[in-house]
Amino acid sequence: xxxxxxxxxxxxxxxxxxxxxxxxxxxxxxxxxxxxxxxxxxxxxxxxxxxxxxxxxxxxxxxxxxxxxxxxxxxxxxxxxxxxxxxxxxxxxxxxxxxxxxxxxxxxxxxxxxxxxxxxxxxxxxxxxxxxxxxxxxxxxxxxxxxxxxxxxxxxxxxxxxxxxxxxxxxxxxxxxxxxxxxxxxxxxxxxxxxxxxxxxxxxxxxxxxxxxxxxxxxxxxxxxxxxxxxxxxxxxxxxxxxxxxxxxxxxxxxxxxxxxxxxxxxxxxxxxxxxxxxxxxxxxxxxxxxx
Amino acid sequence: xxxxxxxxxxxxxxxxxxxxxxxxxxxxxxxxxxxxxxxxxxxxxxxxxxxxxxxxxxxxxxxxxxxxxxxxxxxxxxxxxxxxxxxxxxxxxxxxxxxxxxxxxxxxxxxxxxxxxxxxxxxxxxxxxxxxxxxxxxxxxxxxxxxxxxxxxxxxxxxxxxxxxxxxxxxxxxxxxxxxxxxxxxxxxxxxxxxxxxxxxxxxxxxxxxxxxxxxxxxxxxxxxxxxxxxxxxxxxxxxxxxxxxxxxxxxxxxxxxxxxxxxxxxxxxxxxxxxxxxxxxxxxxxxxxxxxxxxxxxxxxxxxxxxxxxxxxxxxxxxxxxxxxxxxxxxxxxxxxxxxxxxxxxxxxxxxxxxxxxxxxxxxxxxxxxxxxxxxxxxxxxxxxxxxxxxxxxxxxxxxxxxxxxxxxxxxxxxxxxxxxxxxxxxxxxxxxxxxxxxxxxxxxxxxxxxxxxxxxxxxxxxxxxxxxxxxxxxxxxxxxxxxxxxxxxxxxxxxxxxxxxxxxxxxxxxxxxxxxxxxxxxxxxxxxxxxxxxxxxxxxxxxxxxxxxxxxxxxxxxxxxxxxxxxx
Numbered sequence: 001x002x003x004x005x006x007x008x009x010x011x012x013x014x015x016x017x018x019x020x021x022x023x024x025x026x027x028x029x030x031x032x033x034x035x036x037x038x039x040x041x042x043x044x045x046x047x048x049x050x051x052x053x054x055x056x057x058x059x060x061x062x063x064x065x066x067x068x069x070x071x072x073x074x075x076x077x078x079x080x081x082x083x084x085x086x087x088x089x090x091x092x093x094x095x096x097x098x099x100x101x102x103x104x105x106x107x108x109x110x111x112x113x114x115x116x117x118x119x120x121x122x123x124x125x126x127x128x129x130x131x132x133x134x135x136x137x138x139x140x141x142x143x144x145x146x147x148x149x150x151x152x153x154x155x156x157x158x159x160x161x162x163x164x165x166x167x168x169x170x171x172x173x174x175x176x177x178x179x180x181x182x183x184x185x186x187x188x189x190x191x192x193x194x195x196x197x198x199x200x201x202x203x204x205x206x207x208x209x210x211x212x213x214x215x216x217x218x219x220x221x222x223x224x225x226x227x228x229x230x231x232x233x234x235x236x237x238x239x240x241x242x243x244x245x246x247x248x249x250x251x252x253x254x255x256x257x258x259x260x261x262x263x264x265x266x267x268x269x270x271x272x273x274x275x276x277x278x279x280x281x282x283x284x285x286x287x288x289x290x291x292x
Numbered sequence: 293x294x295x296x297x298x299x300x301x302x303x304x305x306x307x308x309x310x311x312x313x314x315x316x317x318x319x320x321x322x323x324x325x326x327x328x329x330x331x332x333x334x335x336x337x338x339x340x341x342x343x344x345x346x347x348x349x350x351x352x353x354x355x356x357x358x359x360x361x362x363x364x365x366x367x368x369x370x371x372x373x374x375x376x377x378x379x380x381x382x383x384x385x386x387x388x389x390x391x392x393x394x395x396x397x398x399x400x401x402x403x404x405x406x407x408x409x410x411x412x413x414x415x416x417x418x419x420x421x422x423x424x425x426x427x428x429x430x431x432x433x434x435x436x437x438x439x440x441x442x443x444x445x446x447x448x449x450x451x452x453x454x455x456x457x458x459x460x461x462x463x464x465x466x467x468x469x470x471x472x473x474x475x476x477x478x479x480x481x482x483x484x485x486x487x488x489x490x491x492x493x494x495x496x497x498x499x500x501x502x503x504x505x506x507x508x509x510x511x512x513x514x515x516x517x518x519x520x521x522x523x524x525x526x527x528x529x530x531x532x533x534x535x536x537x538x539x540x541x542x543x544x545x546x547x548x549x550x551x552x553x554x555x556x557x558x559x560x561x562x563x564x565x566x567x568x569x570x571x572x573x574x575x576x577x578x579x580x581x582x583x584x585x586x587x588x589x590x591x592x593x594x595x596x597x598x599x600x601x602x603x604x605x606x607x608x609x610x611x612x613x614x615x616x617x618x619x620x621x622x623x624x625x626x627x628x629x630x631x632x633x634x635x636x637x638x639x640x641x642x643x644x645x646x647x648x649x650x651x652x653x654x655x656x657x658x659x660x661x662x663x664x665x666x667x668x669x670x671x672x673x674x675x676x677x678x679x680x681x682x683x684x685x686x687x688x689x690x691x692x693x694x695x696x697x698x699x700x701x702x703x704x705x706x707x708x709x710x711x712x713x714x715x716x717x718x719x720x721x722x723x724x725x726x727x728x729x730x731x732x733x734x735x736x737x738x739x740x741x742x743x744x745x746x747x748x749x750x751x752x753x754x755x756x757x758x759x760x761x762x763x764x765x766x767x768x769x770x771x772x773x774x775x776x777x778x779x780x781x782x783x784x785x786x787x788x789x790x791x792x793x794x795x796x797x798x799x800x801x802x803x804x805x806x807x808x809x810x811x812x813x814x815x816x817x818x819x820x821x822x823x824x825x826x827x828x829x830x831x832x833x834x835x836x837x838x839x840x841x842x843x844x845x846x847x848x849x850x851x852x853x854x855x856x857x858x859x860x861x862x
Contacts, residue, residue: 050705070706070712071711075579075716081549085551088511088554110546264539274532277533
């Protein structure tokens with residue numbers, strides 16, 4: 001993590017705002033999340049030129065355009081994998097991945113377990129609106145069956161997945177959830193994620209007023225329930241119990257889980273150190289090892 | 293070819309030590325100053341199935357596996373059955389007999405040397421000693437240098453303890469004694485030791501790995517796939533020594549994604565795969581083209597499509613390498629001829645990716661992957677490293693700035709004043725999305741235009757033979773080595789033939805093809821695929837009218853096949 005002050009003056013949230021106009025629909029929850037991200041970056045004191053914002057494809061994957069930083073707008077589903085490569089080369093910078101539920105858990109579903117399992121040191125903010133917005137409203141892996149939409153005129157045929165349970169199971173070392181209607185909570189949890197050493201996953205419910213007619217602001221307000229104050233964030237079993245409550249109609253909001261274990265870049269450094277790796281290693285030794 | 297140019301083939305069941313026996317012979321010959329070219333085939337099964345190792349050795353350079361073998365060593369009945377049609381007069385045939393479980397018929401003129409390999413191994417109470425018995429017998433029968441062979445065995449087994457070493461040496465000795473009791477009737481002898489050369493002996497896959505490390509690689513990510521996986525094995529061992537990182541990704545999509553991210557972050561980065569993996573990487577190749585991010589993908593081709601023939605040789609990914617993505621996606625495609633190329637062209641491929649900020653696909657193939665060859669030890673002072681153009685800190689930074697050569701400076705993350713977006717969306721010079729029709733066309737001209745100078749950066753295509761020829765042979769990949777020998781032998785017979793050996797497959801150096809064609813009558817294009825993929829590109833890009841010669845039986849061409857075809861069409 002890079003904690004820095006530009007010219008000794010702390011940056012304000014607006015200083016992270018790029019000149020690119022935000023293109024989301026009026027009333028979209030993503031505005032709240034983006035504000036939470038600006039605040040978190042400011043509070044964590046991150047130098048924009050030492051931040052890599054990386055996304056895939058989808059409404060929320062437009063987010064890097066709106067943030068002052070180094071940034072990549074990659075392919076649908078691939079943000080986490082691209083970010084893994086970038087983070088391993090520059091572990092001294094901060095890596096922030098942003099994307100949606102379809103991008104992360106459907107087309108990108110093959111990569112998510114490995115980000116968590118390998119404990120790649122990055123922050124993944126998932127804008128969970130339970131729908132594909134950019135393609136005008138198809139059901140996603142987090143859509144509820146009640147939602148009738150573009151390809152579900154008779155209702156959804158599938159059960160939604162539980163992102164928190166998924167991430168806890170695969171070994172994420174920081175798991176939190178918020179609601180876009182509470183930008184302050186978003187900011188606090190994202191700041192914690194940015195400062196966490198390891199794979200930090202923040203699931204944020206975000207209303208899509210244009211296409212998702214069931215997951216409204218009112219629905220989310222009723223759904224979320226602040227994580228109890230006495231919850232032990234190092235207790236995986238307790239975190240899983242909280243995550244499972246989503247199926248009972250009340251979703252936890254707050255930090256569910258946070259533990260420390262070696263990150264992938266730390267493991268790589270250990271391997272390099274273990275073999276006495278040096279930038280100026282004598283390559284003739286490698287050539288000579290292949291003589292007959 | 294020199295007088296002593298010998299091909300020894302060892303065949304048996306996977307797990308019987310066929311491969312290690314071949315490796316020992318190859319290393320012993322190389323230590324004795326000989327050139328070595330080996331090929332091997334593995335069964336697709338985990339254990340069992342037919343395994344084969346062929347060693348060609350000569351004091352002169354060898355360019356391919358040869359036409360056929362002079363010596364066959366059969367470890368079992370299947371090895372005999374598979375090769376019995378090739379037991380022509382003059383061949384020496386060493387086989388497991390008696391008690392080997394098969395009774396071969398010895399054709400007239402074949403020199404037969406029965407060695408009771410299995411029985412001896414059984415007497416030694418270890419099946420694992422069978423191949424050492426065979427090796428001992430071969431060393432006596434065919435003059436394989438004992439001094440270097442023993443050195444190789446000691447080096448191989450000493451780390452496993454004195455007991456194991458002595459056991460293997462005992463079995464080797466028993467094989468020698470068994471062969472010593474036979475009367476040698478054939479003329480085959482490995483050349484006497486020459487002055488050791490300054491060589492290394494590596495496979496094509498190891499060559500790619502070595503080239504990558506010498507070429508300044510800092511990041512490698514790949515997913516296991518035959519026949520490319522061995523590259524990762526080599527890189528994994530050595531890359532940490534230069535403080536580079538190797539990741540085994542969850543799939544090929546992830547591996548190229550990680551490579552793209554690492555490259556964006558400033559590192560020389562690559563992956564290696566085979567055809568099915570390259571197919572999965574297609575979308576990310578388009579992303580690399582569009583975002584102008586340097587990436588290197590090595591494709592060790594195998595028999596396809598589908599799962600195809602994963603352990604077999606084929607040159608059938610040229611179409612995929614050139615066109616495999618969506619939209620108009622520029623890239624550079626190179627192909628290697630031999631293990632020496634695997635080393636040096638991997639260095640050059642990394643350079644090209646960095647220099648042109650575009651995907652580079654380097655095509656190797658199944659026969660090179662596992663072919664070990666003696667190659668001159670690389671000299672570090674001859675290795676050229678070219679880095680990407682980086683921003684000089686002057687003026688306002690624009691990632692996709694329109695510049696004369698089309699190559700806009702890059703800026704590593706962390707650089708103050710150069711924050712930018714690298715994007716797969718069509719964009720203007722700053723990286724901001726831009727769908728204006730004129731912009732898309734201008735950006736395509738930039739991305740394709742910058743590749744116009746590639747043919748000037750790489751070495752011109754080699755022309756083999758100087759004067760007018762009735763037949764000009766255009767060959768690519770490992771087929772070149774076969775054609776080289778066919779051209780030499782045909783020329784010695786007075787046939788007017790010459791060769792043209794492109795390594796830069798795309799963009800095609802059209803002018804070089806045209807000027808070659810002006811010095812030939814007919815143009816023959818042999819390649820190991822069904823459709824004649826290079827012939828197709830020659831037709832579409834040049835005025836040449838090639839005669840395709842395609843085979844796709846899972847094995848490379850032999851020189852005699854090329855020679856016969858030339859005589860047929862001349």
